[in-house]
Amino acid sequence: MECSWKVLVLLVFTSLGIQYTAIKSLRMTITSPCRSMAAENRCGHIKDNVTRALCEDLNGQQGRKHLLILASARSGSSFLGQLFNQNSDVFYLFEPLYHVQSMFTNANGLPTIDRRSLLGAYRDLLHNLYDCDFYLLENYIKPAPKDHVTSSFFRRGASKALCSPPVCNQLEELQENQCLKTCRKINLTLASTTCRSYKTMAIKTIRIPEINHMRTLVEDPRLNLKIIHLVRDPRAVLASRISTFVDQYRSYQIWNSSGRKPHNIDLLMIRNMCMDYSNSLETAFSRPPWLRGKYMLVRYEDLAKDPIKKANEIYNFVGLQWKDGLSSWIEENTNATVSPNSSKFATIRKSSETVEKWRLHLHFSIVQTVQDVCNTTLFQLGYQVVDSIQQLKNLSQSLLEPRVFLPFI
Ligand SMILES: *[C@@H]1O[C@H](CO)[C@@H](O)[C@H](O)[C@H]1NC(C)=O
Numbered sequence: 001m002e003c004s005w006k007v008l009v010l011l012v013f014t015s016l017g018i019q020y021t022a023i024k025s026l027r028m029t030i031t032s033p034c035r036s037m038a039a040e041n042r043c044g045h046i047k048d049n050v051t052r053a054l055c056e057d058l059n060g061q062q063g064r065k066h067l068l069i070l071a072s073a074r075s076g077s078s079f080l081g082q083l084f085n086q087n088s089d090v091f092y093l094f095e096p097l098y099h100v101q102s103m104f105t106n107a108n109g110l111p112t113i114d115r116r117s118l119l120g121a122y123r124d125l126l127h128n129l130y131d132c133d134f135y136l137l138e139n140y141i142k143p144a145p146k147d148h149v150t151s152s153f154f155r156r157g158a159s160k161a162l163c164s165p166p167v168c169n170q171l172e173e174l175q176e177n178q179c180l181k182t183c184r185k186i187n188l189t190l191a192s193t194t195c196r197s198y199k200t201m202a203i204k205t206i207r208i209p210e211i212n213h214m215r216t217l218v219e220d221p222r223l224n225l226k227i228i229h230l231v232r233d234p235r236a237v238l239a240s241r242i243s244t245f246v247d248q249y250r251s252y253q254i255w256n257s258s259g260r261k262p263h264n265i266d267l268l269m270i271r272n273m274c275m276d277y278s279n280s281l282e283t284a285f286s287r288p289p290w291l292r293g294k295y296m297l298v299r300y301e302d303l304a305k306d307p308i309k310k311a312n313e314i315y316n317f318v319g320l321q322w323k324d325g326l327s328s329w330i331e332e333n334t335n336a337t338v339s340p341n342s343s344k345f346a347t348i349r350k351s352s353e354t355v356e357k358w359r360l361h362l363h364f365s366i367v368q369t370v371q372d373v374c375n376t377t378l379f380q381l382g383y384q385v386v387d388s389i390q391q392l393k394n395l396s397q398s399l400l401e402p403r404v405f406l407p408f409i
């Protein structure tokens with residue numbers, strides 16, 4: 001009974017003031033010496049109700065998985081997210097941090113709080129959501145939900161769990177826009193209870209710049225968090241952003257069509273993207289203990305070239321079971337002809353062919369500039385630089401070096 005005694009003592013301490021370190025040691029006590037005890041036996045002997053509830057809660061959490069797809073804009077994260085959304089065992093959310101960012105952005109698109117506070121708010125919200133608690137999110141939704149009901153849940157339609165029973169009384173499978181029309185308002189209390197019935201929660205975000213910003217959540221023993229870090233050739237990301245975010249990238253379009261770099265061009269977006277990549281990679285490649293078993297690096301290009309193989313590797317890493325419909329979903333969505341109706345945010349089509357098409361759509365002088373700004377990052381990820389226009393445009397010579405980034409286990 002010695003180990004139950006330890007659990008009890010620790011539980012009393014933690015119930016007095018839930019302290020991160022105390023909970024950490026509690027989790028270690030529960031998971032290491034008491035591992036052999038059956039889950040229901042672990043807490044049954046605890047007399048105090050509050051303490052027992054906390055113990056049961058912690059034990060119950062152990063079966064749950066929390067996944068974070070950490071990516072940057074236009075790097076293929078919608079597709080990667082779909083690999084989880086299509087799995088009926090996964091409760092998937094598409095970019096819930098959008099609400100936080102828009103709350104702290106003024107009319108000119110500038111942040112109204114400093115970066116550190118914003119990142120803190122992101123982490124708090126993620127933690128709440130992983131606990132299936134949607135009430136913190138309500139504080140960020142505009143207009144404020146009434147009676148926990150809202151029609152302004154960002155990209156609700158991109159989440160199958162939020163477009164099917166019980167959250168939406170609709171048995172048919174709905175496309176994103178159909179979901180908004182058919183399901184209308186979302187009851188967040190119901191979403192929250194529904195979420196608890198799923199063993200796995202996956203969240204996609206492009207708003208966390210570096211894996212280092214996630215360290216406290218990765219280390220938090222109340223979560224069982226794994227990060228899938230999606231990266232893509234920065235030159236391809238830029239090409240995609242130029243044609244997607246037309247207003248924001250106006251001066252890049254001028255540069256691209258004229259070949260002359262505008263004097264006032266802002267290279268900060270590229271610089272930041274590559275710095276964020278490199279900082280994350282430096283951390284990951286140094287294999288710190290806190291990332292062990294928690295981190296997998298995925299190059300979008302590898303996913304696009306052989307989606308089924310890569311998806312299998314990702315599923316193995318996160319410990320999810322492959323579903324029957326998944327292979328056919330992947331085939332349909334990576335091997336179709338481009339539909340004239342496909343939106344800019346549609347997932348990849350003919351993915352193996354399109355993956356290096358950016359080389360035909362980016363002026364050589366832009367490519368050179370990105371290569372200068374991002375040379376370290378390109379090197380770290382195995383994206384070859386080009387020295388000439390001929391080399392850039394010759395698609396029979398791939399710029400993708402074969403690399404194997406094994407998950408750190
Ligand atoms: C603890 O729970 C039991 C059974 O659920 C209940 O009978 C008892 O009144 C509870 N005690 C307190 C102090 O809430």
Ligand SMILES: *[C@@H]1O[C@H](CO)[C@@H](O)[C@H](O)[C@H]1NC(C)=O
Pocket residue numbers: 147149187188189190
């Ligand atoms: C939302 O769902 C909860 C749980 O099912 C229910 O109790 C509540 O009445 C619902 N709220 C509204 C406004 O329908």
Ligand SMILES: *[C@@H]1O[C@H](CO)[C@@H](O)[C@H](O)[C@H]1NC(C)=O
Pocket residue numbers: 331335
């Ligand atoms: C894509 O479609 C073509 C023609 O229908 C087929 O030959 C090929 O095997 C498919 N590839 C994949 C990865 O599904």
Ligand SMILES: *[C@@H]1O[C@H](CO)[C@@H](O)[C@H](O)[C@H]1NC(C)=O
Pocket residue numbers: 339340341
């Ligand atoms: C494209 O969308 C329009 C309007 O929604 C529709 O009438 C048309 O059939 C669609 N075309 C294809 C090829 O899906």
Ligand SMILES: *[C@@H]1O[C@H](CO)[C@@H](O)[C@H](O)[C@H]1NC(C)=O
Pocket residue numbers: 239240242243253256257360361362363
């Ligand atoms: C860059 O310009 C070329 C030539 O005008 C054009 O074909 C291409 O689509 C442009 N690229 C982007 C990303 O807008």
Ligand SMILES: *[C@@H]1O[C@H](CO)[C@@H](O)[C@H](O)[C@H]1NC(C)=O
Pocket residue numbers: 375376379
């Ligand atoms: C990147 O460029 C800098 C400055 O030109 C150079 O010192 C460095 O060696 C380059 N790094 C790589 C990985 O090519």
Ligand SMILES: *[C@@H]1O[C@H](CO)[C@@H](O)[C@H](O)[C@H]1NC(C)=O
Pocket residue numbers: 390394396397
């Ligand atoms: C393109 O690259 C291939 C493979 O390196 C080479 O054999 C071919 O000559 C190149 N074509 C041109 C037009 O440079």
